[in-house]
Amino acid sequence: MSANPEDSPSYSRTPRTTPTRYRDRATWEQEAIHAILDSAYICHLGFVVDGAPVVLPTIFARVGSRLYVHGSTGSRPMRNASGEQGMPVCVTVTQVDALVLTKSAFNHSVNFRSVVAHGTAHQVTDPEELDVALAALVDHAIPGRSAEVRPANAKELAATAVVRLELDEVSAKTREDGAADDPEDTGLPYWSGLIPVTTVHGTPEPHPGTAVPLPAHLRGYPR
Amino acid sequence: MSANPEDSPSYSRTPRTTPTRYRDRATWEQEAIHAILDSAYICHLGFVVDGAPVVLPTIFARVGSRLYVHGSTGSRPMRNASGEQGMPVCVTVTQVDALVLTKSAFNHSVNFRSVVAHGTAHQVTDPEELDVALAALVDHAIPGRSAEVRPANAKELAATAVVRLELDEVSAKTREDGAADDPEDTGLPYWSGLIPVTTVHGTPEPHPGTAVPLPAHLRGYPR
Numbered sequence A, B: 001m002s003a004n005p006e007d008s009p010s011y012s013r014t015p016r017t018t019p020t021r022y023r024d025r026a027t028w029e030q031e032a033i034h035a036i037l038d039s040a041y042i043c044h045l046g047f048v049v050d051g052a053p054v055v056l057p058t059i060f061a062r063v064g065s066r067l068y069v070h071g072s073t074g075s076r077p078m079r080n081a082s083g084e085q086g087m088p089v090c091v092t093v094t095q096v097d098a099l100v101l102t103k104s105a106f107n108h109s110v111n112f113r114s115v116v117a118h119g120t121a122h123q124v125t126d127p128e129e130l131d132v133a134l135a136a137l138v139d140h141a142i143p144g145r146s147a148e149v150r151p152a153n154a155k156e157l158a159a160t161a162v163v164r165l166e167l168d169e170v171s172a173k174t175r176e177d178g179a180a181d182d183p184e185d186t187g188l189p190y191w192s193g194l195i196p197v198t199t200v201h202g203t204p205e206p207h208p209g210t211a212v213p214l215p216a217h218l219r220g221y222p223r
Helices: A030-038 A076-081 A127-141 A154-158 B030-038 B076-081 B127-141 B154-158
Strands: A042-049 A052-063 A066-072 A087-101 A109-123 A160-166 A169-175 A193-201 B042-049 B052-063 B066-072 B087-101 B109-123 B160-166 B169-175 B193-201
Touching: A030 A052, A030 A087, A030 A109, A030 A169, A042 A066, A042 B042, A042 B052, A042 B087, A052 A127, A052 B042, A052 B052, A052 B087, A052 B109, A066 A087, A066 A127, A076 A087, A076 A109, A087 A160, A087 B042, A087 B052, A109 B052, A127 A154, A127 A160, A154 A160, B030 B052, B030 B087, B030 B109, B030 B169, B042 B066, B052 B127, B066 B087, B066 B127, B076 B087, B076 B109, B087 B160, B127 B154, B127 B160, B154 B160
Parallel strands: none
Antiparallel strands: A042 A052, A042 A087, A052 A066, A066 A160, A087 A109, A087 A193, A109 A160, A109 A169, A193 B193, B042 B052, B042 B087, B052 B066, B066 B160, B087 B109, B087 B193, B109 B160, B109 B169
């Protein structure tokens, strides 16, 4: 928690955003949560069908304190979210930073940053909001991209579904430390340390036959 | 589906492992599913608490047609899975291979490999199975590691929880194609192609002060 909460607004803390373990790894600060969300573009969307959980990977974007999650009009979660009451969801975003190797099997860990957001998702139906959401989905993964493509036409818009989740009941969890060996393990002849993990975005590969040079927004691709 | 199913056994196909969209991207073949699972070590575990979905990242291992998913005895999902009837779960593993950029906003996509497994998870309580599962969890992420660490002691074993999920109702979904531009978009002055995405495991970084040289199982780290 921040020493000066007014400088660093936080989402409200609830029982289900308070971890049962490793509470010191958790934060509710908006800035920290937004930074993790903005570092990723894939989320795992959880919802419930006939009492059983379903978890699907998809892309998302953040616009202020709102998440937009991409789907399709024909897909199960989108049909569920199209009603007035919406659909209870959990949206989880995870970035892995290192494997943490210790002298004991038990202390092995992973350095990571994750965000877990709970709430009720609603399908975006307002055409203006859908335009904003679709541009955000493209630009969240590839900044500047939405201005340099053919916009969706009416038929494509009708085939696209996006759900909105207001960020409210949300927390982040982070581990960023080195190997945590037990003091009594110090002398053991086993290696401990980190294997760093990074997600690398390589050189863009033009579609065969394309005559268009690489545009500026991809030359400066920031990831 | 395989031309010769006897050579390539498949998991059984059920309504919830049959996607409502892009069925040609789905497979139930064991070999394909196992390959995706073995290429990853982070999963997203979905379960239901008071009717609402919860999705948490954690590590997993595959042993034959069985998944072991790591947790802690104090955590919510593990408490739920400790009863006789187990806990309905969905375990999803996702690998991203490329961003797919097209001339239209609508056709943008992601190349990926994912596995979604549904079923009932049970906490592993048999000490021998727990040993196997813990070694598998370490070795799945870091092959050869479990033989070169201090094994868990009784107190540590008691503080560790692992759930078992039999792979049965499981499917994989893969997209691995290039940019799919509409024929009528071909002449548009927009770039299309792929941005390759890879997860890179860097040079192991020894814990400060460690005197043990990098062991062979890390020099040959295969990822």
